[in-house]
Amino acid sequence: MNTSSPDISPARAPMFFQRRFLPMWTALSLGAFTDNMLKQALSIALVFGVISAPLISNDDALPIIGTLFPIAMLLFSTIAGQLADKYETSFMFRRTKFAEFLLMILAATGFLLGSSVILIVTLFLMGAQSAFFSPVRTSAMPKYLHADELVRGNALCSGGLFVSVMIGIVIGNTLITLPNGSIVVSSILILAALGGWLAIRSAPEAAANAPNLKIDWNGFAQSVTLVRFVTSSPGVLRPVLGVAWYWAIGALVTVAVPLFVRDELHAQPGVVAVLMTLFTIGAAAGAIGASLLSKGRTGLGFSALGAGGASIMTIAVFFIASGYPPHDGELQNIGEFFANGRSWLLAAAFILASVSTSVFVVPLQAAVQRRAPTETRARILAANNMINAAGAIIGSSLVLLGTRTTLNYVDLFLGVGVAQAALTGYMIHRKNNVAEGLFDEMLMTKTSAPDIDLSGKAV
16 A cells, blocks of 8 residues: 555645546536436426336336435445455546446437337446446445544435435436426437536546455345455444435435325425425435534544434424314425415424434545445445335335335324434444544544555546
8 A cells, every 4th residue: 555645735636526526426416417307307208208218107117216215235246346446546536437438429319209118227327337336436435535634524325315416306307397308308418418427537546445355246245245244344334334324314304295285285396396305305404414523533423413403303204294274186296385374384394304414424435434344345335225226216215114104204203203213322432432543543643545546647
């Protein structure tokens, strides 16, 4: 490992604008944009009959689309983690982002031909591409950044990701139904993917974690191995499970909110867009807040604070929403909905719950990166992706409690809030009973240096 630190003195540009961070951040943000623009444009095209699904109804195709990403993550993460450990980081960055560019050309073909089959296959392959890119990116951060910069780096990445998700959803939702919408959407997807590939070509070289690793193509056996790495590495399992909890809650909210708005709030889809936009803005703000709160620290104490805030605000959503009177007639539009003062309280609770949840998760992701042993870091982060995908599937499935039982959708928020409260209690207990700095001694000494070559050129 290169033990010399690159020049990151205050005289140089801030970390965000340096080669060791900006290309990676740009590629991540543009990738999140293309993923969500493609998914949203496909969903809206099906709902409004711009294209038709084969063999099944358009409505039945939507749940399938929702599971494509986590299924692909589960299937490909075992191989992806091995490749990310075996090969040099900038090499893997360039290959995975070029694959994304090719997939966006395939998606454009699907939109222009009106082929839902091509688009659904492309969306699944984008999930696979994300499975390969994610462990490269997350395992690269401890190479590019000092240990005490990891929370800030993760916060900036999360902020960029959330904003990109929101923009992708809004643009995909808006453009696909316009005249020549397929052409416009296709062009934007290709240009965004091209921009991500060009940006990542400037990423510095960073040595492979385990260049002599022999790739095992047995996905099932490797799944067991990867999970064993997580459970046997000191201090890794708990933050991994915490991040998976975050993904489960995010999936539950994403699936439940449209049904919650229709059946509990008696409002039109425009209100869904408003609440989801507020949720995304809150997530981005929370990520930046975690960065500011955790400067020079592990941030794990603030993670517990975030869990507590999320619990309070989620329970508040339950009580505020439970007070809506029955509504006869047509569903309310945005103006009618927000004419009720209770709706403003609900919006505030939504955004504060999202802020708190982001403050909760960002330090946990940094802890996983910081604590994972170098030689297995990418595989541990690939296992993290697998566990996140499982969490997302579980979170989405919990919505069936609202569709298949006597529970109302608003009751799901109460259950999540109570579970968050229990998690907060555990985190406080854990913090009070574990020695300060345990598993995080490198933060105290700050001797860990980024392992990169800033003079190297991408080839």
